[in-house]
Amino acid sequence: xxxxxxxxxxxxxxxxxxxxxxxxxxxxxxxxxxxxxxxxxxxxxxxxxxxxxxxxxxxxxxxxxxxxxxxxxxxxxxxxxxxxxxxxxxxxxxxxxxxxxxxxxxxxxxxxxx
Amino acid sequence: xxxxxxxxxxxxxxxxxxxxxxxxxxxxxxxxxxxxxxxxxxxxxxxxxxxxxxxxxxxxxxxxxxxxxxxxxxxxxxxxxxxxxxxxxxxxxxxxxxxxxxxxxxxxxxxxxx
Numbered sequence: 510x511x512x513x514x515x516x517x518x519x520x521x522x523x524x525x526x527x528x529x530x531x532x533x534x535x536x537x538x539x540x541x542x543x544x545x546x547x548x549x550x551x552x553x554x555x556x557x558x559x560x561x562x563x564x565x566x567x568x569x570x571x572x573x574x575x576x577x578x579x580x581x582x583x584x585x586x587x588x589x590x591x592x593x594x595x596x597x598x599x600x601x602x603x604x605x606x607x608x609x610x611x612x613x614x615x616x617x618x619x620x621x622x623x
Numbered sequence: 624x625x626x627x628x629x630x631x632x633x634x635x636x637x638x639x640x641x642x643x644x645x646x647x648x649x650x651x652x653x654x655x656x657x658x659x660x661x662x663x664x665x666x667x668x669x670x671x672x673x674x675x676x677x678x679x680x681x682x683x684x685x686x687x688x689x690x691x692x693x694x695x696x697x698x699x700x701x702x703x704x705x706x707x708x709x710x711x712x713x714x715x716x717x718x719x720x721x722x723x724x725x726x727x728x729x730x731x732x733x734x735x736x737x
């Protein structure tokens with residue numbers, strides 16, 4: 510069964526610290542891995558995404574690290590800020606073999622303390 | 624350019640009633656994906672539609688659920704004879720093309736079945 514496992518379920522980080530969220534997948538056909546950020550009462554918003562041909566992608570304070578052999582990828586938030594407090598979802602998709610639907614992890618609730 | 628709109632934002636139905644959820648995609652987008660989010664869970668794909676066509680409904684329950692995306696007007700997710708287990712947040716995402724890259728999510732409809 511296609512599945513994406515996400516950990517931890519919740520995370521508390523001090524302002525200025527590094528937040529790290531991990532995801533693992535099973536289906537080796539997945540070839541697109543986005544991260545979404547969701548604030549309470551809002552829909553998910555695309556944060557950053559990676560394809561398996563690179564091992565790392567950085568956009569501002571957000572970095573995705575990708576380990577194809579381990580079938581794992583992670584989101585690093587550098588210099589975490591209280592405004593980063595939200596729920597983060599990893600996801601995966603098989604671009605060529607599906608109609609584009611995303612398979613989501615269960616989410617990580619991040620709280621950044623001032 | 625307005626984002627994806629969903630209405631109603633909150634919907635309360637008694638068991639056995641019908642629920643109609645509407646999704647107006649972004650201007651120029653002709654692809655719509657519906658996802659369901661149960662409490663403390665990630666989003667799960669339900670159905671993918673293009674204008675006037677259902678492309679993939681593999682994630683949608685076989686009974687009581689239906690979806691449409693007419694030539695004119697919003698996409699509609701219809702749930703007949705609702706049960707308590709249908710209580711969830713329902714999100715639609717619109718895209719200018721098939722695939723996972725550019726799915727923009729609406730704010731969701733929170734359905735409560737009493």
